[in-house]
Amino acid sequence: MLIALRKEFLLQWRSRAQLVAVLVFGAAALLLFSFAIGPNAAALRQFSAGFLWLGLLLSSTLTLAESFHAEMENRALEGLLLLPTSPRVIYYGKAIANWIQLAIIGLSLVPVMVVLYDAGTTRILSLVFIILLGSAGLSAPGTLYAAMTAQIRSKQTLLPLLLFPLIVPALLASVKATSLVILGDPMSEGRSWIILLVAFDAIYWSLCGLLFGRVVDE
């Protein structure tokens, strides 16, 4: 497991230009969202949490689609499967690596959001926590679907088509929780959204790990 994780980090470090490119893409998306609303500072601040998560979601399709790129070259995935470990180890290594990558992107988009939308908050810790939970929700089913779609043609179309409807609850809960952190939470509803996120993460991290073995089965 640790070795699988180490392999993923090594791969990511060697292709760090890609991470930077995705980051810039996310920031550009955030910039574009503000044109959809117009220069209305109050509205921008109100919708900032939604824009942040949509930006992260769009960036995630890029990172997830690329995440099995290395395994597809020279049929490396088959080589990995021949190792005397369960495919679950490969899955969780990949999913954790994707999770960390998405969390890095999400956290780096926060300052962009603060500057562009004037959506500052002092509750940094809760924001970090929500981004960690939300990106975990994106990464678990995203990694499973990426393993499927990486092997077929037109993967760029199919991955978002499969992933977007699925992560609606995670997106909804993350947006709600983030916006409560930014705009204030007088009724303390944030807690129930975080519980929903935790439940989503728990269900998909276990279910996808269970099913991954069948997906890569030759």
Added chain:
Amino acid sequence: MNKRLFSAGVALLALAVYFAVLVTIADEYWNLNISLGLPVVARTLIAVFGGLIALVLFLAADDYSDYRQPNVLIAAGIMLFLIGSYFGLFVAPPEQFMGETQRIMYVHVPTAWFALVAMTLAAISAIVFLLGGNYKWDARLEASIEVGVVLAFLLCCQGSIWAKPTWGVWWDWDPRLTTTAVLLFAFIGVLALRRFVEDPLKRAIWSSVATIIAYVDVPIVYFSVKWWNSLHQQQSSPSTVSKPFWIPLRANAFGILLLMTGFIMLRSRIAALRLKNERPPLPVVEVTT
């Protein structure tokens, strides 16, 4: 085709239709009591479980050899649907608050039930395929997803037609509406995935996995949107709906049940034939549990 199982299904279905529809018609319009002394709860249970068990029996009896049975089911479904629509459009009185627009409920509510039943069948087929590796279930998965997608799409259309005069908008972000829309897109995604994978084994396994994942999502979406926003009509039960409304609703429910079953059986034949014509011949699935 297993004739015995199929006949058992027909008998069970006839029993269910008798208790759900005929007894109510006789009671309401001819003043006859033909309920054989059974209370309303027992009759409702027989109707619901009789219908669902009959569906399972029809599918279990099906070995894709014969085209007569699905055609018979579809014909019977159309007939029941016509009877239900006649009662719904011309016999049943208009509803007190919503007036004539309420009549769309007689197709809307059964469509909703069987969209969910079709998706559940798809999820069951996916699990059975992953456990057993029989391509018959792969064909059935494709068929039930496709029928379910059509029903869910019709559901959204009917709902919009009803919502415009009642709520004043075509769409609203209500849990059931939103869940249906998410469900629709999730299952269209699975159908798209099937189109893009050439290897039949991979296609079968991947679409089963994707179906299970999408199906698990349904309750989570429902509850998350429920917390977010809610406006939809509360569900009705037989005790809150008066008797003249039962007849079209139930006749249409059985009509759609039969249509759905017949369509799934026909569509899985098409899927099975397509699989058979694909080259190279089907690889054998290793069962690992």
